[in-house]
Amino acid sequence: MLNRLRREYREQFVDNNRLERISLLAKVDFSKRYYDNNLGILWALLNPLFRFVVYYFAFTYIFENRIPSFALYLFCGLITWMFFAQGSKKGITILKRKKYLIENIQFNQIDLFIAAILAGLYGYAFNFSAYFVVSMLYGTPIYLTLLWLPVILLNLVVLTMGMSMLLATINIYLRDINHLWDMVVLAGFWLTPIIYDKSITMEVVPILQYINPVAGIVINLRETSLYGNAPYMHLLIYDWAFAIIIYAIGSMAYRKYAHMAVEKL
């Protein structure tokens, strides 16, 4: 069984240039966004930082909150949400943007999605390490529960990947999804405990965290990295299940309808 998996993996990734290709596409994708700007790659940090400052002031001085170390709390939630929002948003238009490749060369187009997620991960990793450094400066110890991080982050990646495939497929037939998704992202931002306390989604309106899987991911990220608690198991399991289902639907829909992309877009 294990041998078969290993062989499969080799055929898929090692015995060809697929890994190289994905990393190249990701690199190009990542750097292109900041190419023409004078500040270049700094924007990857400046954009969330600026949002952070705005929300921080608004929710410290205009609306008060009683969340301890609010800055870290906010930043962790914000960058995680932005990774999901931007990743899924980019997924919608990816086939159109890469039409020039799809139209002219035969290749496995899933690579485009993997590369886009990878490019988003570069920025997220950048921000996440900033969060980590600052949290250490604040005096947060290095908890053993950090070992949960890969499990939670992978959950986020699977969810974002599945979502972008699903949205890309929908966009082939329903161009309105672009605008619709903007609204979903806006609503999702406020339905995720980013700027308010997690008790609101966990106790006051618990259904929120089941509608929106990112809520649970954000909560568990904070529990493990900021407070040293084990993740909430029911959220972890629910969010994984949610992510896997979205991924399954997304990749199935994509496989079935992606061949219409060039004709329709």
Added chain:
Amino acid sequence: MKNKSQEILSREVVIKLENISKTFVMSEKSSIRERVFSLFVGHKKRKLHALKNVEMEIRKGEFIGVIGRNGSGKSTLLKIVMGAIPPDKGGKVTTHGRIIRLSLGMGFDPNLSARENIYVNASILGLTFKDINEKFDEIIDFAELHDFIETKVKFFSRGMRSRLGFAIAVHAEADIFLMDEFFGGVGDANFKKKSVKVFQQAFVEGRTIIHVSHQLNTIEKYCDRVLVLHKGEVVALGKPDEVIPIYEEVLGKTQNKKLKKTTT
């Protein structure tokens, strides 16, 4: 010449088209009121039959010409062979080898430099970075773009772009070239010489080429077989000297019709 056509028959089939038809369904632009209304009733749609029952087998190393008037389905045929668009139900396309489609203004991200575009395209064609590093200088030499390696492709002229595309396709050793009116008057004499060389060696190197063009002299000179399309249907398929007169007849007929229409 006879040898060549006999040898072709012994080679493997690399492109097989079975019962290929293509119908495009186009929804018409409509007002907001109609759009909201159509949510419930469905769009107003128009059908266009771009291809009808095309059957063809192409063997390794063949140089196939495709001619026909505008809108006869030539480009659609190439896109279907590419796999970029699917044929109607019942049709089947089988291909062997790496395919690249070359058309004017194609295949590049305008915001990336020539270097980056070479890497992206070649990598997608299946080359490793090591291979690309080795071939990079040859590609630049062939495309004659020494001074523009780091220039963004959006500043390139049509000629420069097509030179770059052709250079990549040749050096990345794509097995099947689909050329969509690719040399529509671009390229100076020097570059033309190089591309002619590629065409002449194609057979020896087992490179299959489908060339859509309006330039009958190129078609006549290099093609082993020529496909004539008219309104999506295959009118003729055969040796250039046999088929080109048929094409000219088709061309003449439609032009005569047009003339009659304008006179009446």
